[in-house]
Structure formats: structure tokens, C-alpha cells
Amino acid sequence: MSATTQPNVDVPASSTVQNLTIGKAINLGLRAAMEKDSKVVVMGEDVGKLGGVFRITDGLQKDFGEQRVLDTPLAESGIIGTAVGLAVRGFRPVCEIQFEGFIFPGFDQINSQVAKLHARTQGRIKVPMVIRVPYGGGIGAVEHHSESPESYFAHLAGVKAVTPSNPVDAYWMIQQAIFSDDPILVFEPKKLYHMGTLKAPVDTAAEPMPLFASKVLRTGTAATLVGYGPTVKLCLEVAEAAAEEGNELEVIDLRALSPMDLDPVFESVRKTGRLIAVSEAPSEASLTSEIAARVQQECFYSLEAPVLRVTAFDTPYPPSKLEEHYLPDLDRVLDAVDRSLEW
Amino acid sequence: MSDMSSAEQWTHPEEGDLPPATAAKPTKDQVIAGLRATSEGGADLTQLLTPEGERVPSQIFDPYVADIDFEALRGLYKDMVIVRRADREANAMQRQGQLGIWVPLLGQEAAQIGSGRALRPNDMAFPSYREHGVGYARGVSFKEMLGLFRCTSMGEWDYQAHGFHPYTIVIGNQVLNATGYAMGQKFDGKVGDDDGEATIVYFGDGATSQGDVHEGFVWAAVYDAPVVFFCQNNQWAISEPTERQSRLPLYQRARGYGFPGIRVDGNDVLGCLAVTRWALEACRHGNGPVLIEAFTYRMDAHTTTDDPTRYRLSDEVETWKLKDPIERVRVYLTRNGGADASFFEQVEAEADEFAADLREFVFTMEDPPPERIFDNVYAEPSAALDKQREEFLAYLGGFEGGVH
Numbered sequence: 001m002s003a004t005t006q007p008n009v010d011v012p013a014s015s016t017v018q019n020l021t022i023g024k025a026i027n028l029g030l031r032a033a034m035e036k037d038s039k040v041v042v043m044g045e046d047v048g049k050l051g052g053v054f055r056i057t058d059g060l061q062k063d064f065g066e067q068r069v070l071d072t073p074l075a076e077s078g079i080i081g082t083a084v085g086l087a088v089r090g091f092r093p094v095c096e097i098q099f100e101g102f103i104f105p106g107f108d109q110i111n112s113q114v115a116k117l118h119a120r121t122q123g124r125i126k127v128p129m130v131i132r133v134p135y136g137g138g139i140g141a142v143e144h145h146s147e148s149p150e151s152y153f154a155h156l157a158g159v160k161a162v163t164p165s166n167p168v169d170a171y172w173m174i175q176q177a178i179f180s181d182d183p184i185l186v187f188e189p190k191k192l193y194h195m196g197t198l199k200a201p202v203d204t205a206a207e208p209m210p211l212f213a214s215k216v217l218r219t220g221t222a223a224t225l226v227g228y229g230p231t232v233k234l235c236l237e238v239a240e241a242a243a244e245e246g247n248e249l250e251v252i253d254l255r256a257l258s259p260m261d262l263d264p265v266f267e268s269v270r271k272t273g274r275l276i277a278v279s280e281a282p283s284e285a286s287l288t289s290e291i292a293a294r295v296q297q298e299c300f301y302s303l304e305a306p307v308l309r310v311t312a313f314d315t316p317y318p319p320s321k322l323e324e325h326y327l328p329d330l331d332r333v334l335d336a337v338d339r340s341l342e343w
Numbered sequence: 344m345s346d347m348s349s350a351e352q353w354t355h356p357e358e359g360d361l362p363p364a365t366a367a368k369p370t371k372d373q374v375i376a377g378l379r380a381t382s383e384g385g386a387d388l389t390q391l392l393t394p395e396g397e398r399v400p401s402q403i404f405d406p407y408v409a410d411i412d413f414e415a416l417r418g419l420y421k422d423m424v425i426v427r428r429a430d431r432e433a434n435a436m437q438r439q440g441q442l443g444i445w446v447p448l449l450g451q452e453a454a455q456i457g458s459g460r461a462l463r464p465n466d467m468a469f470p471s472y473r474e475h476g477v478g479y480a481r482g483v484s485f486k487e488m489l490g491l492f493r494c495t496s497m498g499e500w501d502y503q504a505h506g507f508h509p510y511t512i513v514i515g516n517q518v519l520n521a522t523g524y525a526m527g528q529k530f531d532g533k534v535g536d537d538d539g540e541a542t543i544v545y546f547g548d549g550a551t552s553q554g555d556v557h558e559g560f561v562w563a564a565v566y567d568a569p570v571v572f573f574c575q576n577n578q579w580a581i582s583e584p585t586e587r588q589s590r591l592p593l594y595q596r597a598r599g600y601g602f603p604g605i606r607v608d609g610n611d612v613l614g615c616l617a618v619t620r621w622a623l624e625a626c627r628h629g630n631g632p633v634l635i636e637a638f639t640y641r642m643d644a645h646t647t648t649d650d651p652t653r654y655r656l657s658d659e660v661e662t663w664k665l666k667d668p669i670e671r672v673r674v675y676l677t678r679n680g681g682a683d684a685s686f687f688e689q690v691e692a693e694a695d696e697f698a699a700d701l702r703e704f705v706f707t708m709e710d711p712p713p714e715r716i717f718d719n720v721y722a723e724p725s726a727a728l729d730k731q732r733e734e735f736l737a738y739l740g741g742f743e744g745g746v747h
Contacts, residue, residue, distance in 0.1 A: 081558065085519065113511070121502065
């Protein structure tokens with residue numbers, strides 16, 4: 001995987017539009033937030049000189065100094081716990097967790113302090129911090145580097161969570177999260193960070209869409225696909241393939257994981273009568289469970305088939321030589337679409 | 344056995360020297376005397392006022408309490424008496440079912456008042472959940488602190504105005520939060536001279552085993568954070584004695600992190616005041632962090648749900664009664680003409696009045712309304728929670744008279 005990717009489309013230097021990968025878009029989003037507010041500090045393991053193991057913070061320490069881009073000691077509870085103190089002090093810390101599999105030492109602080117301080121103090125203390133979490137698989141990694149733990153955090157009242165699937169969202173979501181007064185986890189689909197084919201023009205002068213809103217990416221009438229983060233790209237590919245067979249699928253990018261904006265999903269299901277939820281996380285007690293439960297509650301009389309889910313299995317992440325079988329792919333989602341249509 | 348105070352001996356052992364693997368094990372005599380191997384202060388214990396009320400001169404620390412004349416000392420005495428009286432009242436109110444639980448501070452008055460009074464308005468204190476005395480010293484009303492224990496709130500005092508963070512119940516969490524706050528004081532440019540700010544964080548001997556405390560020490564050390572780690576070693580983490588947490592005296596751990604550690608007599612209010620002022624001064628000037636181990640004793644149960652008779656000898660408690668933090672100040676003041684009988688009577692009367700007022704307040708505390716469940720979960724509006732609230736209230740409203 002290349003750490004940096006050159007834009008493949010020429011854009012005028014004076015333009016506010018840049019052709020970016022997701023990774024570079026987050027980098028520029030961080031930079032924009034840091035320029036806007038001197039209280040924004042970036043902290044994490046290797047985020048300074050190295051620019052992070054994925055280079056997402058590349059160049060920030062050089063330009064903003066060691067007091068605003070902190071190479072922290074190697075302990076995740078320490079990163080989250082000290083960020084809480086900084087937030088209480090009036091800073092807006094942006095923590096990087098190197099890989100999602102390493103967030104759990106920090107889970108106690110996230111659960112017990114980050115999520116609870118505002119309610120505990122009835123709003124006297126705000127915790128405006130961001131926790132960036134590269135997540136998801138498909139990168140041929142060793143254990144703990146490919147998981148999708150977002151459901152743990154969606155279950156947790158007091159924190160919010162979002163995930164970008166494209167460079168435009170990547171650029172804006174990080175900034176919106178930073179300037180929110182609530183603590184927000186940004187789950188970043190690491191497989192897509194530097195994917196050149198996902199490059200898209202990002203207009204830094206545009207008006208961003210709301211942070212906690214899902215988005216219909218493709219309209220259709222046969223069935224609805226809902227995905228988020230890394231599975232959005234997959235859902236769009238599925239829709240493309242299904243269209244060739246004459247089935248127009250509606251594709252929704254969830255974007256916000258907690259709180260979820262399911263109104264567009266309900267609306268879509270009322271039209272299509274069929275829903276397939278696609279996620280890289282195991283299915284048991286997950287976001288896709290939540291989607292299924294709420295869709296059956298809201299769209300009971302519209303459903304022509306049960307809500308189907310295409311997810312990882314309820315097993316630990318396997319050795320990555322097996323991950324192509326573990327993760328949802330084109331065929332598995334198409335199979336689910338067929339099952340739904342044939343119900 | 345190696346001399347425990349010599350850290351060099353552990354890293355450069357003499358031939359035939361073994362690490363003091365059994366050093367933490369107290370002898371039978373030590374147990375009966377309440378003096379565990381990890382708890383022996385010995386020559387390293389900083390003390391300005393002995394249990395017998397004798398003033399011990401200290402070249403280093405006397406300057407830090409030079410301003411404490413009889414009047415100021417009477418003030419500290421009164422603080423401790425009021426805090427103890429309020430503590431006993433709260434304990435009694437729990438027994439009467441007026442509080443859900445109480446966390447007694449009995450015996451730790453000097454550690455809390457001494458350190459709490461060392462702070463300046465701009466300093467920030469991060470308590471655990473037993474620091475009612477520190478809260479009092481920071482100007483937080485006892486009434487405000489009781490909501491947590493009556494379970495009507497989680498403590499909603501004005502943290503910023505008082506410089507007293509909310510109670511933290513998960514053991515050790517606050518040590519990292521305080522360290523981050525102190526890093527912020529430094530990043531804000533508030534450290535470096537006499538007017539500098541500092542942070543103090545409270546935790547117990549049990550908490551020293553937590554990873555968060557270790558990480559807090561590491562972070563504070565590498566960022567030179569202006570934070571005083573104030574460990575009240577009250578000898579017991581519920582039922583577990585300090586030797587279940589450490590082989591060596593807790594203050595000596597600081598050495599491994601590269602900052603000063605000091606053990607002070609936690610039952611000596613003057614000693615605690617001086618040592619904490621000294622540590623805060625180091626922090627203000629950018630020479631933090633500092634670890635203080637206040638060597639004290641939890642005279643009552645861990646909480647009102649605890650039964651200490653199952654795990655400790657009453658002899659031990661009796662021994663510690665002789666080291667009472669309040670009595671030694673009374674003796675000192677009396678013997679040196681710093682206060683007369685009428686002063687002590689007056690303080691007792693004020694404490695009784697304080698307790699009565701507290702009692703009346705608690706008995707009339709109202710439960711919060713049910714919709715409070717949904718309040719302030721987030722700083723920004725949440726449509727999903729608004730919906731849950733509305734549904735819940737509509738459901739409640741369905742009962743006759745709106746009462747479930």
C-alpha cells in the first residue's frame with residue numbers, strides 16, 4: 001500500500017477543489033481544523049515525525065509543533081484519559097488509535113469518563129474530543145489489525161460515532177467531529193485510505209452535509225442495500241452488477257453509526273419492500289441487528305421479505321489468508337439480494 | 344535482607360544479595376501494631392506535628408508553614424472537626440436510610456484538609472470519591488456533595504469555580520484525566536513561576552495497582568506536567584492491605600518514573616499542608632510532577648456496605664486512634680496557649696450546627712423528575728433521545744394522575 005498518492009486529475013492551483021484520497025482528505029481536514037482553532041491538538045502513537053503509521057497526520061507536527069501534535073507514550077488508556085483532561089481544560093483533542101484492535105485498553109476511559117462526564121455533571125463539563133479509529137479488514141494483516149468494533153461504541157450512550165466512505169465525507173466529517181461539543185469516534189476504513197480509484201474532487205469551500213445523516217447514493221426500486229464505511233463501495237458494486245441483471249437497487253450510506261439516521265432507510269424500504277444490511281462486523285448484537293430491528297418496527301407492513309444481513313461471521317477475525325471468505329463480498333451480497341427478491 | 348531504602352542495591356546487587364522478595368510480608372508484631380512492611384515510615388516519614396502534639400522542626404518544610412500562626416492553625420483544626428462531624432452525620436444518615444451509601448473519611452481529615460488548604464483558587468483538584476474534606480476546603484458545600492450519596496444526582500457542584508472536579512468512582516481513571524488537565528495548564532503557558540497553576544489528584548493505595556495510575560505517572564513525567572499525585576495510603580483497599588498492592592513503600596515508586604516521591608504523616612495536618620505546598624510549588628515552576636504518599640489510616644469501613652471486622656484486628660484500629668489527626672492539634676494548641684477551652688467548645692457547637700443543617704437538608708432533598716434520565720446525555724440536541732423521552736412521558740402520563 002502506498003503511503004501517499006498523487007492526484008490523477010489536474011485542477012487549477014487557485015481552485016478550492018482538490019482531487020483527494022480518503023487518507024489525504026482526512027489529513028487536510030485535520031489541518032483545516034488546526035488552522036481554525038489553536039485549541040485543536042492531535043495526539044497518538046507515532047502521529048508526529050512519522051505522520052502516523054498510515055500517514056494520516058503527515059506534516060502536521062512539522063507545521064504546528066510538538067505541543068499541538070503529540071507523539072504520546074505507547075498506552076491507549078493514557079491517550080484517551082489525558083485527552084479527557086485536556087478537553088476539560090478547554091482543548092479539542094483528536095486522538096489517533098493506531099489500529100482498532102488496540103482501542104480496548106482505552107475502552108474503560110471511553111466508557112467511564114468520555115461518555116459519562118457530560119451527563120454526570122448535567123452539562124457543566126463538556127468533552128469535545130475526537131477518537132480516530134482506523135478499522136476494517138481486507139489488508140492482509142496479522143491479528144488485531146482488521147476488526148470492526150464499532151458496535152461496542154454505538155451501544156454506549158454519551159459518545160457518537162461516524163464513518164466516512166469517500167473523500168468528501170472524510171474531509172468534512174473529521175472537522176465537524178472536532179468542532180462538535182460531544183465526544184465522537186470517527187471510524188476510518190483503513191483499506192480505503194490510499195485507494196486511488198476512490199479519489200474524488202473535494203471542494204473545501206463547499207457547504208458540508210450534516211454529520212449525522214445517512215445518504216442515498218443510488219436510487220432503485222427492487223431492493224435496498226445499506227452499508228457504511230468500507231462496505232459502501234461494495235454495495236455500489238453490487239448495485240452495478242444487479243443492474244446488469246435488470247434489478248435496480250437503492251444504496252444508502254449510513255455515514256452516522258451513532259446516532260443512526262434511519263429515516264432515509266425506512267423511506268427506501270417502504271418503496272422497495274426489501275432490505276439487505278452489509279457490514280464487516282460480526283452480526284450478533286451489531287449495528288445490522290439494530291437496523292433490522294428498527295426497520296421491522298417502522299416498516300412492518302411494507303416488508304416483502306425479512307431483513308437480510310451480510311456480515312462477517314460470529315467468530316474472531318481469522319488469519320487473513322481466510323479473510324476473503326470472512327468478509328462480505330460481491331457474491332455474498334448478490335446472493336442475499338437474490339434470496340430477498342425470491343422470497 | 345537488603346536495605347529497602349537503597350534502590351541502587353536492587354539494580355547493582357552486592358554478591359550474595361538477594362532482592363527483598365519477602366520484604367512486603369509483615370511480621371506478627373508488625374501486624375498487631377498496624378505497621379506493615381510497606382507502611383513503615385521510619386526516618387523517611389515527614390512529620391511536623393507528632394501524635395503527642397510535639398512540633399518537629401524541619402529545615403525544608405518549616406518555611407512552607409511559616410504563615411501558620413495560632414489563628415491559622417485553629418482554622419485548620421476547625422476544618423477538621425467540621426469535616427469529621429459532617430462525615431459522622433452522613434454515616435448516621437445512611438444508617439437511617441436517608442443516604443444510599445456513605446464513604447467515610449474518618450481518620451483522613453488531616454490529609455484532606457492539609458492538602459486541600461495548600462491549593463490556590465486557580466489550581467485544580469481531581470478527587471476520587473472519599474475526598475469530602477478536600478471538597479470542603481475547596482468551598483464545595485457538603486450539601487452539594489451529598490446528592491451523589493443520596494443517589495439523586497452524581498454531584499453537580501460548579502467544578503470550574505471551585506477547582507474541584509467531579510468524583511470519579513472507577514479506580515484510577517482520574518489520575519489520567521488530571522494529568523491531561525495539567526498538561527493543558529502547561530500548554531496554556533500557566534506554568535513557570537510563582538504564579539503558575541498546578542493540579543492535584545487524589546487516589547488511594549489500592550489505586551496504585553491500576554494501569555491508569557501507572558500511565559498517569561508516565562505521561563506526567565514525559566510531559567513535565569504540573570501535577571501532584573496525592574496518594575492517601577489508608578492501609579486498606581476495602582479488605583486488602585497495602586502489601587497486596589506493593590512490595591515497597593508506595594512513595595518509592597516515583598523513583599522508577601523519574602520524579603520525586605515523598606511520604607508524609609497523613610495524620611499531621613501541618614505536615615500535609617507543608618509537603619503539598621512544596622510539591623505544588625515545584626509544579627508551578629515547571630518542576631513537576633511529584634508523588635506524595637500521605638501515610639494515614641481508614642478508621643471506619645470502606646463504605647457503609649463494608650464490614651472491616653472480617654479482615655482486620657481491632658488492635659490495629661486502637662493503635663491508630665493514638666495517632667488521631669485532630670487530637671494532636673488540640674494538644675498542641677492547648678499546651679502552647681494557642682486556644683482555650685471556650686474555643687474548642689465553640690468549634691464543637693459550630694460543628695453540631697453544621698451537622699444539624701446538613702441533616703435537615705438531606706431529609707428534605709427531593710427526587711429528580713423522571714425525565715431527568717434523558718437530560719444532558721449529549722451537549723448537542725439528540726432527536727433519538729427526544730423521541731424516547733416523549734414516548735416515556737406519554738407512557739407515564741397514561742397512569743392515573745400521571746403517577747406510575
